[in-house]
Amino acid sequence: MNESMDNNELAGLYVLGLLDDDEHAQVSRQMAADPALAAEVSYWQERLLPLAAMVEPEALPPALWSRIERSIAPVVRQVPRVEPSAWSRLWDNLAFWRSLAATGFAAATILAVAGLAGAPRDDTPRYMVVLVAPDDKAPGWVIQASTEQSLKLIPLGSGEVPPAKAFQFWTKADKWQGPVSLGLVQPGRTLDVKLDKLPPLENNQLFEITLEPEQGSPIDRPTGPILFIGRAVKVM
Amino acid sequence: MSSLTNDFDFESALAACVRGERNALHRIYQLEGSRLLGVALRIVRRRDVAEDVLHDAFVRIWDKAASFDPSRGSARGWIYSIVRHGALNHIRDHAREVSVDATPETEFAVEAGSSAADPYEQVLLSSESGQLYDCLEKLDVAKRSSILLAYLEGCTHTEIASRMNTPLGTVKAWIRRGLQALKECLA
Numbered sequence: 001m002n003e004s005m006d007n008n009e010l011a012g013l014y015v016l017g018l019l020d021d022d023e024h025a026q027v028s029r030q031m032a033a034d035p036a037l038a039a040e041v042s043y044w045q046e047r048l049l050p051l052a053a054m055v056e057p058e059a060l061p062p063a064l065w066s067r068i069e070r071s072i073a074p075v076v077r078q079v080p081r082v083e084p085s086a087w088s089r090l091w092d093n094l095a096f097w098r099s100l101a102a103t104g105f106a107a108a109t110i111l112a113v114a115g116l117a118g119a120p121r122d123d124t125p126r127y128m129v130v131l132v133a134p135d136d137k138a139p140g141w142v143i144q145a146s147t148e149q150s151l152k153l154i155p156l157g158s159g160e161v162p163p164a165k166a167f168q169f170w171t172k173a174d175k176w177q178g179p180v181s182l183g184l185v186q187p188g189r190t191l192d193v194k195l196d197k198l199p200p201l202e203n204n205q206l207f208e209i210t211l212e213p214e215q216g217s218p219i220d221r222p223t224g225p226i227l228f229i230g231r232a233v234k235v236m
Numbered sequence: 237m238s239s240l241t242n243d244f245d246f247e248s249a250l251a252a253c254v255r256g257e258r259n260a261l262h263r264i265y266q267l268e269g270s271r272l273l274g275v276a277l278r279i280v281r282r283r284d285v286a287e288d289v290l291h292d293a294f295v296r297i298w299d300k301a302a303s304f305d306p307s308r309g310s311a312r313g314w315i316y317s318i319v320r321h322g323a324l325n326h327i328r329d330h331a332r333e334v335s336v337d338a339t340p341e342t343e344f345a346v347e348a349g350s351s352a353a354d355p356y357e358q359v360l361l362s363s364e365s366g367q368l369y370d371c372l373e374k375l376d377v378a379k380r381s382s383i384l385l386a387y388l389e390g391c392t393h394t395e396i397a398s399r400m401n402t403p404l405g406t407v408k409a410w411i412r413r414g415l416q417a418l419k420e421c422l423a
Contacts, residue, residue, distance in 0.1 A: 008415075008419065009412060009415060009416070012415040012419075013411070013412075013415075015317075015387075016383065016386040016387050016411070016415075017279075017320070017324040017386060017387075017390055018386050018392065018393055018411065021328055024328070038308060039308060042308040042309035042313070043309075044415075045309055045313045045314075045316070045317045046309045046310060046313045047368060047418070047422055048368070048387055049310075049312070049313045049316055050366050050368045050369065051368070051384070051387050051388060052271060052275055052316055054384075054388060055271060055274040055275050055278055055388065056274050057270035057271040057273070057274045058270055058273040058274040058277055058283075058286070059270060060265075060269050060270050060273060061287060064269075064287055064290065064291060065262065065265055065269075067291055068261075068265070068291055068294045068295060069258065069262075071291065071295045072258065072261070072294075072295055072298045072299075183328075183329055184329045213292070214288065214292070215288075215289070215292050215322060215325055215326060215329075216325060216329060218296055218299075
């Protein structure tokens with residue numbers, strides 16, 4: 001993020017939707033702890049609101065309200081479950097990581113087998129992550145990073161996203177306050193992710209894919225169950 | 237905007253949502269739903285997606301009504317920001333999927349002829365008066381159009397640069413200076 005940018009300007013770009021994904025996520029997170037920034041965001045939301053009058057109203061489809069009505073009953077009961085996510089539970093669970101370490105050979109095996117076709121042969125540090133299902137440790141995805149600023153998420157199989165749900169990809173290094181979304185992913189499809197707005201990849205950095213609502217997590221951290229999880233390992 | 241909307245107490249309606257009164261959410265939907273659908277549609281540009289965005293936004297308004305803080309702004313502004321947020325998040329994620337496919341030109345193609353001198357001139361002239369509109373009219377066309385393309389269409393810096401046939405850095409500067417000028421004018 002541009003250091004010379006003041007809060008008002010940052011908030012203006014945020015409300016206009018002009019920050020990139022990572023900056024946007026950062027402002028969303030920061031607002032919760034920084035009332036001054038939240039006030040600047042409200043400033044622009046309020047000041048720019050009259051622009052909505054420039055938009056032509058659209059006829060509402062008759063079925064839409066009943067769809068909303070059906071959705072609001074169960075969701076209300078889920079509210080208390082949203083905040084404490086499975087993240088803290090799982091990554092503080094030493095037994096889980098020990099059991100995963102025991103299967104650590106999986107990374108090397110997959111690296112050899114999958115061959116990571118077309119991987120550039122250069123001297124830059126590389127990181128590998130094998131994302132496994134938390135329960136049976138079945139590997140589902142491999143992450144390959146040929147630089148510290150980008151990575152490739154490679155599926156090891158296909159699968160299906162349940163209706164009205166999405167798979168969301170997250171990362172968190174040890175010293176970060178919270179996880180950062182790397183976007184939604186589709187089963188069976190390779191995803192290239194630029195990390196240029198994040199600190200360089202580091203050893204042991206956590207990655208995971210969670211099940212989230214169709215549009216992704218409504219808050220800036222995972223809310224649904226972890227489907228796949230793993231930590232970055234530096235490959236010599 | 238109808239006088240009905242102006243008179244409606246959105247803050248009380250949100251408070252009623254917190255108490256579990258579905259009728260309050262329905263009133264918000266009846267009053268603002270069609271314009272909110274228009275706002276979402278302009279950004280996501282697909283009707284089915286815009287309807288999904290509106291659905292998710294109303295579910296979120298219902299869930300999060302208790303977190304609305306009247307000291308920070310109006311209830312109506314809060315409702316609009318939730319819809320815009322949902323629409324912008326959708327195109328964010330969509331853009332990412334597209335970049336994976338490496339076929340961005342089909343998704344990001346800008347309609348030919350959209351680089352008219354001032355695409356919003358007519359709308360501005362016909363829109364209702366107000367301080368924001370007065371201030372927008374004082375901005376030069378480039379800054380005004382850049383800000384409106386971002387707010388109304390959900391365009392990124394790159395898309396605005398492409399539509400206006402202008403280098404990216406210039407567009408970024410226009411927007412920053414435009415926001416500064418608007419702030420000074422609105423003060």
